[in-house]
Amino acid sequence: MRQFFACVFIYLLFVFQSTLFPVGPQFVLLALIVFALYETPLIATLLGIWAGFCLDLTTPTTLGVQMLTLGGIGYGIAVVRNLFYRNRWHNLLFTFTGLLLQRVLYYFVDKNPFNINTLLITTILTLTLAPFAEPAVVALFYRHSKK
């Protein structure tokens, strides 16, 4: 049930992000990273693919790119998180890596380079919000979790 609500939550963030903040923090990515830190690799991958699918629908010509990227990010974080003791600043690292991966992969499959200004704004805002993402998502979904 919690996974279902996580899907709904990601979808709502996608609506929020696409409608109000096309140039702004990547709420979907931030939430996905937190879910990946608490869920199994399979669930994290599914959530990532779902998030990517939603984002891909706004640009169907590249359908599949965000699915692949966010699915990979979800799975990667879910696997990597157990390999070392996790500090709070690791979330920043995960977010930065996620953003970088997203952009780099998109750069390779797409024909146009990114506008550096929007890229910088998005990156800075996303990284700024990254430390707050985990407490917020945990309060909503994992309040009674032992993790």
Next chain:
Amino acid sequence: MSPPDRINSWQDRISWGLLLISLVVYLLPHNTKIRIAPHFATILLSPLRGIAALRTTIATINNDNARLARLAAELALENARLKHFLNLPESTIAIPANSLRLIRARVIARDITTLKRFFTITRGADDGVQIGSPVIVPEGVVGRVIMVTPHQALVQTIFEPDFRVAVMNARTREIALAHPDQKEKLILDYVNKNADFRIGDTIVTSGLGGIFPKGLRLGVVVDTPEQPNALFKLVYVKPFINIMLIEQVFVIIPTFPLQDNWLDNLQPSETKIPE
């Protein structure tokens, strides 16, 4: 669970399978994606329309916007009629005013990765929007519709690398084919080496493609670098529109079916010079 065990677990195998499926989806042909996506977009993007409508309702200036937009459309058509009466040689505005219908649409969604190249608008097939319908703002051409669902449409802007439009120099009537470069400018292809293109010349659509009506403003010539050994003249055009500031657009609904002509929106490799 140690890392090697984890990699071999059933969960990981399914995860890799799902990622593989995503890769397959990405590798699907362009047309298949365009065909599949509207079915999901209609459902999943419907809240975007709802939110856009809610915001409009909350903002009490909605009525003013509608009135001003209607006024702008009427003025644009009147302007076209007046220019026609001025007896300009092959008038720069040659849109038969009674053969086109303009509908106003709001931009409701953009994605950060394709911010300047695609956006979704609030009008769809139920409003008469067709694939290929030109999208404009008072400043000039914005793009064309490439995907239509009953209540929304996806617009490919003039900055999308696949975008092509047949254009002409409003002053000298020389024709060319415009496509975007990677610096938010347009490049004109197949410009005659001896053609008279000067900095400051206005570029308008030529109407040859069968999709964009003749005379829509596109941009202004900003550079014509000398290339002694080139077959064609290189012309850079700065578009009139600022794509980041566009909130509302007009979709041109033709009263005749859009032609699938050779000139607009062909890939460079497919483009041929007419004999």
